Amino acid sequence: MSTGFFGDIQKIKYEGPDSTNPLAFRFYNPDEIVAGKRMEDHLRFAVAYWHSFAWEGSDPFGGRTFDRPWYGDEMSKAKLKADVAFEMFSLLGAPFYCFHDADARPEGKNFAESTKNLNEIVDYLGEKQQQTGVKLLWGTANLFSNRRFMAGASTNPDPDVFAYSAATIKTCMDATMKLGGDNYVLWGGREGYETLLNTDLKRELDQMARMLHLVVEYKHKIGFKGTILVEPKPQEPTKHQYDYDVATVYGFLKKYGLENEVKMNIEQGHAILAGHTFEHELALASALGIFGSIDMNRNDYQSGWDTDQFPNNVPEMALAYYQVLLAGGFTTGGTNFDSKLRRQSIDPADLLIGHIGGMDCCARGLKAAAKMVEDGALSKPLSERYSKWDSPEYQKMLRGEYKLDDIAGWVEKQDINPQPKSGRQEYLENVVNRYV
Numbered sequence: 001m002s003t004g005f006f007g008d009i010q011k012i013k014y015e016g017p018d019s020t021n022p023l024a025f026r027f028y029n030p031d032e033i034v035a036g037k038r039m040e041d042h043l044r045f046a047v048a049y050w051h052s053f054a055w056e057g058s059d060p061f062g063g064r065t066f067d068r069p070w071y072g073d074e075m076s077k078a079k080l081k082a083d084v085a086f087e088m089f090s091l092l093g094a095p096f097y098c099f100h101d102a103d104a105r106p107e108g109k110n111f112a113e114s115t116k117n118l119n120e121i122v123d124y125l126g127e128k129q130q131q132t133g134v135k136l137l138w139g140t141a142n143l144f145s146n147r148r149f150m151a152g153a154s155t156n157p158d159p160d161v162f163a164y165s166a167a168t169i170k171t172c173m174d175a176t177m178k179l180g181g182d183n184y185v186l187w188g189g190r191e192g193y194e195t196l197l198n199t200d201l202k203r204e205l206d207q208m209a210r211m212l213h214l215v216v217e218y219k220h221k222i223g224f225k226g227t228i229l230v231e232p233k234p235q236e237p238t239k240h241q242y243d244y245d246v247a248t249v250y251g252f253l254k255k256y257g258l259e260n261e262v263k264m265n266i267e268q269g270h271a272i273l274a275g276h277t278f279e280h281e282l283a284l285a286s287a288l289g290i291f292g293s294i295d296m297n298r299n300d301y302q303s304g305w306d307t308d309q310f311p312n313n314v315p316e317m318a319l320a321y322y323q324v325l326l327a328g329g330f331t332t333g334g335t336n337f338d339s340k341l342r343r344q345s346i347d348p349a350d351l352l353i354g355h356i357g358g359m360d361c362c363a364r365g366l367k368a369a370a371k372m373v374e375d376g377a378l379s380k381p382l383s384e385r386y387s388k389w390d391s392p393e394y395q396k397m398l399r400g401e402y403k404l405d406d407i408a409g410w411v412e413k414q415d416i417n418p419q420p421k422s423g424r425q426e427y428l429e430n431v432v433n434r435y436v
């Protein structure tokens with residue numbers, strides 16, 4: 001039974017590149033085989049509950065612009081929200097969704113009532129999953145919106161907040177497990193500081209590590225088979241976030257012995273905020289063995305904050321999925337649209353069109369990336385660039401069989417005299433542009 005929210009819009013179909021229908025896919029064709037696998041199984045699209053159904057269109061200068069029939073604190077409204085959300089997942093053919101506890105359930109008067117509300121809505125979401133076949137890519141806890149979290153969750157100076165946060169995470173991990181989620185995500189939210197004048201940085205890092213250990217222990221205790229993911233972000237809302245970027249998080253995981261238990265959920269917009277490209281963060285996570293999943297969006301390159309827009313830049317997506325393919329593709333991870341409409345885009349159809357454009361953009365990027373991999377367009381010049389390392393002497397050097405003075409003697413004896421070679425960047429950029 002339809003809620004009628006999307007009017008008479010029917011399931012979005014693939015119509016091919018020549019279609020001018022705004023409510024059709026031009027590139028996302030779920031069953032099309034790309035690099036030996038169905039496109040849907042490569043991309044593993046998920047819709048984010050929060051931006052699409054919980055965010056009301058506010059900005060720092062004004063409140064709600066969207067007019068949705070599910071706004072309100074009653075359980076009946078939460079169920080209507082779920083009805084519309086699953087209608088949209090089905091219209092789009094999105095195989096997954098993601099949610100925070102606070103997106104889906106009304107806040108209770110205390111922890112017990114919030115948990116009761118969560119459990120009731122989780123049962124309802126479970127029924128919707130059964131009816132539609134849509135699955136949960138990941139669950140997470142919102143430990144940043146309520147004023148109790150204003151000074152952080154696990155990193156709060158008040159241990160009552162640490163305990164409340166731990167209890168909330170427990171309920172959200174239970175919910176994720178019950179709904180068959182493939183991952184559980186921790187985004188730092190307000191885990192950072194506004195000023196060092198009131199912050200004991202070392203103590204807060206120890207607290208954050210304790211929470212992550214608790215999460216990992218509980219995962220094993222309940223037999224959750226999914227992946228624990230941490231999502232880096234350098235700033236916003238706090239001036240400095242502890243999960244700054246992939247490199248920072250990896251150092252944190254190593255220090256606290258968590259590097260084999262936790263992987264990364266990498267967001268395009270957060271990479272940009274950290275002064276990196278998206279593909280840098282993906283390549284680094286892959287090199288460190290902690291690549292997990294993607295939050296797909298884009299930032300405005302001029303505004304300097306996290307605008308969470310739908311992706312629409314195909315060359316950027318091509319380079320991103322190129323790294324995903326090199327990393328062996330997603331296992332438990334996927335492509336979650338952590339993307340929101342602009343606040344003037346108030347029509348129900350805008351929600352669909354934002355996702356359709358994003359899915360098409362990712363599909364085009366994936367196809368370009370797969371072709372670059374297949375042709376060895378970038379990998380052949382790359383291995384050529386490093387080919388001298390294959391020689392036996394340099395292999396020995398790399399294995400540590402020569403000490404510094406051995407190498408000095410060898411360089412003198414062989415009269416090693418390095419000759420610079422072109423890095424061919426313009427050539428390689430032109431190659432990429434051939435594929436997109």
Ligand SMILES: [Mn+2]
Pocket residue numbers: 267269270306307308338
């Ligand atoms: Mn973001």
